[in-house]
Amino acid sequence: MAPPKRSVPDSSANGGALSLPRQAGDQRRDPSDRAIAEACGRGEAWAMELIYHRYRRRVYGLASRIAGPEDADEVAQEAFVRILRGLPKFRGDAQLGTWIYRLAVNAALTHVTRRPRHTEGDEVLDNIPAAQTSARDPGLSARLERALVALPAGYRAVLVLHDIEGLSHEECATILECRVGTSKSQLHKARARMRELLGPALAAERKGE
Amino acid sequence: MRCPQLQRLSSRFLDGDLGAERASAARGHLRDCERCQRAVAAEAEIVAAARSLPSSPEPAQGWDVLWGRVSARVAEEERADAARSAASLWWRENRSRLTLAVSAGAAFAFVLWGAPALPALGPGPLGLVPGSSSGGDQAVTEGGPERDGVGESLAERGARERAETDRQFREAVSELEVIIAEEQAFSDGARADAAGAELGAIRERVRGAKAARVALPDTAGRPSPRQDPVYEAYWEELATLQRAAVGVSDGEPGAGFRQDPAGRAPATGPVTGDDRGGDGPQGPGGARDSAGDGEGTR
Incomplete structure (x- = not known):
């Protein structure tokens, strides 16, 4: 069951609906990563907006799923501030998308470790609604989103990156700054924990089939 | 199976x-x-x-509102940077580099210190000779100098690591001296004068550290890296540089540099996510550094 490849977006991907000011001879229509970083360093608004529009969905998604939907706005804001202020330091030795993911994940994990501990374990299980009758009902997705909250933050990060965002273990390892083998083993533990959390709901679902 | x-x-x-x-x-x-x-x-x-989950939820108040907040925060932080002293800005740019230099050197000192305790299995991947000494810059064993496999003995590499750390510190002090001299010329000078006095203290400390390095005992009598006077001096120099640059006194966030036995930077030290470009290490399942900023948090 190889994951559907989403891969970290690179700068050649066409971003959101952003109208860039026209200027003959410049690189604004298809700027390279380095050109964007340098323009951000000069404080050029078009480059900062380009980054925001191109990566806002991915960054917000990571913030929401790693830090929780209630804190997603705050974490996404913090992540983008770090990204836009850090871009002048981007050296181009990694893909820009990977670097942005790394900052977003770090912002989310920092937020998680600083806030009071969230409800976990049995409390979360209690909050997971009973299974509905269809085999692949929308309720499973909702329960899965809620069970994510019960995972340790590191497990959550690797599961979100690999299983939800569809990144490879190599990309996960780069973003999380760990070895590929560590990414694999952590994902295995994360899934095992999810199975524990969702097992009763899944079993009930199967009985209802 | x-x-x-x-x-x-x-x-x-x-x-x-x-x-x-x-x-x-x-x-x-x-x-x-x-x-x-x-x-x-x-x-x-x-x-x-x-x-099959949707790839991204959306902010309740919309993307434009979020962008407005982000751009306002960036503007606010850049204005705050504009109000900082030149020495403070220099410190923010350089503290992670200096801390990493000391951490790398201290970590290697820890390896050197532990080398005599390695099992006696004959020349291994590092070319260690069983029962050999590994301390001191001039350490030579019965079987010849300990080699790391690329023609450099462990002691030689240790000396090189220290020399590199030392070079970075001397460069850092020189750069900071120039910046503080400029501030003394263009400002009321009170804080710059204090910073200049701190730099004078650093120069004294350098002399002391070099003397301690020469006196570093060898083999069994050698102190553990926890007490290694060279790296202890470096950590103290970092704290002094920070005080000179940003005027933070002991006891304030980020002021206290402390080494641990493995020579790593302190968990509550002044290297923040921002200093690392916000991309500091955070392995899966690991705890996140929640270090404070040496100049206060935003």
Whole structure:
């Protein structure tokens, strides 16, 4: 069951609906990563907006799923501030998308470790609604989103990156700054924990089939 | 293949990450083991549900509102930077580089210190000679100098690490002296004068550290890195540089540099996510550095 490849977006991907000011001879229509970083360093608004529009969905998604939907706005804001202020330091030795993911994940994990501990374990299980009758009902997705909250933050990060965002273990390892083998083993533990959390709901679902 | 093996490899099996032989064995086991079938089916269902989740929720107040907040924060922080002293800005740019230099040197000192305790297995990957000494810049053993396999003895490498750390510190002090001299010329000078006095203290400390380095005892009498006067001096220099640059006194966030036995930077030290470009290490399942900013947090 190889994951559907989403891969970290690179700068050649066409971003959101952003109208860039026209200027003959410049690189604004298809700027390279380095050109964007340098323009951000000069404080050029078009480059900062380009980054925001191109990566806002991915960054917000990571913030929401790693830090929780209630804190997603705050974490996404913090992540983008770090990204836009850090871009002048981007050296181009990694893909820009990977670097942005790394900052977003770090912002989310920092937020998680600083806030009071969230409800976990049995409390979360209690909050997971009973299974509905269809085999692949929308309720499973909702329960899965809620069970994510019960995972340790590191497990959550690797599961979100690999299983939800569809990144490879190599990309996960780069973003999380760990070895590929560590990414694999952590994902295995994360899934095992999810199975524990969702097992009763899944079993009930199967009985209802 | 038995149940524990399959359970250990289930994720890799589902991801198609097992070699042909082990995948075949897993399929064979699953044919006859209902318990593993249920476990793998449950995991597959969770993975499929995860992959079918929408890739991103959206902010309740819309993307434009979020962008407005982001751009306002960036503007606010850049204005705050404009109000900082030149020495403070220099410190923010350089503290992670200096801390890393000391950490690397101190970590290597720890390796050197532990080398005599390595098992006596003959010349190994590092070319260590059993029972040899590894301390001191001039350490030579019966079998010749300890070699790291590329023609440089461990002692030579230790000396090189220290020299590199020392060079970075001297460069840092010189740069900061120039910046503080400029501030003394263009400002009321009170804080710059204090910073200049701190730099004078650093120069004294340098002399002391060099004397301590010469006197570093060898072999069994050598102190552990926890007491290594060279790296202890470096950590103290970092704190002094910070005080000179930003005027933070002991006891304030980020002021106290302390080394640990492995020579790593302190967990509550002044290297923040921002200093590392916000991309500091955070392995899966690990704890995140929540270090404060030497100049206060935003």
